[in-house]
Amino acid sequence: MLDANENAFGPTSLPSNSLDPYDNSNTLERYPDPYQKQLKDAFCRERGHDLQPSNVFVGVGSDEAIDLLMRIFCTPGGGISGDNILITPPTYGMYKVCAKVNDVRIISVPLTSDFDLNVPKMIDGVTDTTKLLFVCSPGNPTCKAIPLSDIEKIASDERYSGLVVVDEAYIDFAEKGASAVSLIHKYPNIVVLQTLSKAFGLAGIRCGFCVGPPDVIQLMNNVKAPYNVNSLTSEVAINAMNSMETLQKNIRLILEERTNVRTELERLTDIVVSVYPSDSNFLLFRVKNDAKAEDLYKRMADRGVVTRFRGNEMHCDQCIRVTIGTPEENKKFLNALKTIWSEMTK
DSSP, X not given: OOSSOOOTTOOSOOOTTTTOTTOOTTOTTSOOOTTOHHHHHHHHHHHOTTOOGGGEEEESHHHHHHHHHHHHHOOSOOSTTSOEEEEOSSOOTHHHXXXXXXXXXXXXXXXXXXXXXXXXXXXXXXXXXXXXXXXXXXXXXTOOOOOHHHHHHHHTOTTOOSEEEEEOTTGGGSOTTOOGGGGTTTOTTEEEEEESSSTTOOGGGOXXXXXXXXXHHHHHHHHSOTTOSOHHHHHHHHHHHTOHHHHHHHHHHHHHHHHHHHHHHHHOTTTEEEEOOOSSSEEEEEESSTTOHHHHHHHHHHTTOOOEEOTTSXXXXXXXXXXXXXXXXXHHHXXXXXXXXHHHTO
């Protein structure tokens, strides 16, 4: 399963008493802490930048935060007079899904062909009713981290009065200093989304964070369901924040494998046209010949190697996205790629 950008090396933490049915340390007969104070304290300690619990919202993955931001800041009504969000395709699909669910209009300003923000066109594209501007960094499916200087240009431009939402699901795989959390205290219109689903290997517990100015975070806490994060999720998340050595070890292993997979893909010059640079735990690569990538992706899936076809995304013609797995999984992927391509081109 190399299609969902999960961490195949396993979770950073587990419930401390997950195998003991008689241990009720979580007092599961009680509702969980609606404020998640202990988890917020741990998150602030590990993320630094003088974060305080008042800067942190804890939600059911990043997706809950995306939905809440739209519900809070965007008035429904998808017509010309309604509020809108701005996205930069190719990008994470949930922004568009949430906008449609909440009846919010979408403005699209594509990335450049090199997957950079086109800041001047973004600023030209916003309107008085643009309430949220989403920047995915590192991008999905682009793999590319956005320079903080570009985010600052948008946040400081007086022509845009909404929030800049920086989605950092894969930030732990990027170079140190790439996170926009460092800008939170400088710009009151920046919020940052993070998650435990990727680098922490905890996709199954559905835990994410929104980091921002206290007034925005307070609104999110006011609107969320009272007990949105359950006690078991909270325990595992706190354990993860206390297991940073395991996190760093797993990240190193994934980055080593990413280098290995990139090297092997670049050697397959009869199949692969290009492999894009990556700041994440996945690679985006383009294959040769028209209409081959989707067929290749489907045939690999039929053989038990599931990747993600991205050729229907802007600037991603004939592209496949592959999550970096364990060494064994990566070998199976590469072998399937070569074998099936050979069968297709006979």
